[in-house]
Amino acid sequence: MTTTARVPILAGSDAETVAVKAIAERWGLPSETMDNDVFQLWLTDGVLALHWLQSPQKMSPLVVDFHQGKAAYRAQHTQLKNEAIAKAVGVSGQFKPSVVDGTAGLGRDAFVLAGLGCNVQLIERHPVVAALLDNGLHRARQEGDFIGDTCQRMQLIGTDNLFTGNGYTQEPDVVYLDPMYPKTGKQKAQVKKDMQMFQQLVGSDEDADTLLEPALALAKYRVVVKRPNSAPFLAGREPNSQIKSKKHRFDVYIKRGFHESAN
Numbered sequence: 001m002t003t004t005a006r007v008p009i010l011a012g013s014d015a016e017t018v019a020v021k022a023i024a025e026r027w028g029l030p031s032e033t034m035d036n037d038v039f040q041l042w043l044t045d046g047v048l049a050l051h052w053l054q055s056p057q058k059m060s061p062l063v064v065d066f067h068q069g070k071a072a073y074r075a076q077h078t079q080l081k082n083e084a085i086a087k088a089v090g091v092s093g094q095f096k097p098s099v100v101d102g103t104a105g106l107g108r109d110a111f112v113l114a115g116l117g118c119n120v121q122l123i124e125r126h127p128v129v130a131a132l133l134d135n136g137l138h139r140a141r142q143e144g145d146f147i148g149d150t151c152q153r154m155q156l157i158g159t160d161n162l163f164t165g166n167g168y169t170q171e172p173d174v175v176y177l178d179p180m181y182p183k184t185g186k187q188k189a190q191v192k193k194d195m196q197m198f199q200q201l202v203g204s205d206e207d208a209d210t211l212l213e214p215a216l217a218l219a220k221y222r223v224v225v226k227r228p229n230s231a232p233f234l235a236g237r238e239p240n241s242q243i244k245s246k247k248h249r250f251d252v253y254i255k256r257g258f259h260e261s262a263n
């Protein structure tokens, strides 16, 4: 289940109280701590970090930083021909589809697509995840480098736009979905520490099946759904094609070919 546990946001210094208030208001987060808080968000020197106070083992806080780690490496080394996601979404040398990422999470997949030249509008319903992502995008854009430019192509537009139909700046060519799927046995053991924290916060998206229909209504050409290899089809609906990678697959639902007109 999606966890809606209260997560307070706190300022690392007096200078940051105004910024904290703005983030709290934007994402509807409380500012007071309680004795039984499981998580807390801290804004320190402009960096928003999620602390898991009751984690089973010592863990670094969770921060969205597109300049660090795997994200940065992938951005510098991403090649169209090597990325299953690029194939599934239909990115080519000539065509960079506009994408709505309806389940943005920490923005990792969207970042790969933006790195390949796509404009990506992001939707994330969990307020804490959205606040972390927003902060990561904001900081990355301030750097005038390739990663900053990539993040300029990513716009976090809100929390429930897939269902309301509001907030889009363009009709997307493709809607991309990657809802949380309950992890089991072996998969669970392999989950990295930062992802353990993410899973503890967000839980599994039990209502994921409801995403497919609005996604199909919104997309001009196709909907792409990322699933663990062992997972059933979203909403039990068989895709038109599948692109498989080591741990997961991309189910592709085609509305029309990229060169076909709407009529």
Ligand SMILES: C[S@@+](CC[C@H](N)C(=O)[O-])C[C@H]1O[C@@H](n2cnc3c(N)ncnc32)[C@H](O)[C@@H]1O
Pocket (backbone or CB within 6 Å): 102, 103, 104, 105, 106, 107, 108, 109, 110, 123, 124, 125, 126, 129, 159, 160, 162, 178, 179, 180, 181, 202, 205, 211
């Ligand atoms: C597996 S994560 C996505 C990870 C993401 N693809 C990435 O690369 O970082 C799934 C996310 O979708 C969000 N989500 C699930 N259902 C949603 C909905 N109906 N609207 C918006 N976000 C949703 C969850 O809160 C969670 O953060």
